[in-house]
Amino acid sequence: MAKQFDHLSDVLTRFIEAQHIFFVGTAATEGKVNISPKGMDSLRVLGPNRIAWRNLTGSGNETAGHLAQINRMTLMWCGFEAKPMILRTYGSARTLHPRDADFAELNALFPPSDAARQIYDLAIDIVQTSCGYAVPFMDYAGDRDVLKKWAEDKGPDGIAAYWETRNRQTIDGAPTHILDPQEG
Template identity: 80%
Template sequence: MGQQFDQLSEVLTRFIEAQHIFFVGTAGPQGRVNISPKGMDSLRVMSPNRIVWRNLTGSGNETAGHLAQINRMTLMWCGFEAKPMILRTYGSARTLHPRDADFAELNALFPASPGARQVYDMLIDLVQSSCGYAVPFMDYVEDREVLKGWAEQKGPDGVSDYWTTRNQQTIDGAPTYVTEPGT
């Protein structure tokens, strides 16, 4: 049932583009594994071995902190609406913050948002598909507007303050470098 590939095919790319949610998994060398759901218009398949996705400001900042320790990432999609499939991409990623040179160019791939915290530029080294026969059917209704409204209400300065007070460390205490570059 499961298959492995060294890159995304056109069929798999179309599957990704049809999904309304994906999950990102990361972990440091010690501590907790983090799996986060991501939605909205926040992911682009750039080539068969490259995905760019934007991380908006939220309550945690685990991905940045984990990638600063060990550069590995897994993205996963589930076919909830039609084709039963689970798709995972494995690889490494660059973390780009608003202060970084390539951030503006990659962030421009997505709708404007004052909550844009990082862009991740992932290089894929393995793609795996599996049946997804046990994944339930669920209907997409619409994206939630809560996070967008929160960031707009805070404005750029308020979001920056939030990074300083709430996004400096992972839940295990590792630095995320959200406001200052790592050494």
């Protein structure tokens, strides 16, 4: 049975910190709904109603484009290894780009990476748990280093060029504001 809370408890925070993967969901008023798996060392619980996660450069940039239109986000974790549970946080998020004043402070919470594209500062409205009884057991074998190596090979100039050609719009053609806060 699902239970709702107005904040993350210490128990739920420890659950989040023990997970190796989470999922982010966003949607604009029209177009595709986006659900993305996230891993690596990219998430910090900053308080009972605040989470920051750093988005590294990737093939799409849907979250930024969706949040520019409708500021709502859901994060979800599943207990794959031990306790069967699904945890969701619902809220609104500030999108911070490297050009923004608060970006450096939050980015310092994570390991250095030239691939850091945005940080999402989520203000949690509702926390929900559910049973997760149908979630399979899965063993964690380790993080992949492919994205880290890709970013190192590209370097800052190559990543900026990638943003220009691959990350300026969502798959529905909405601006992501990756390079210019006024674009679109």
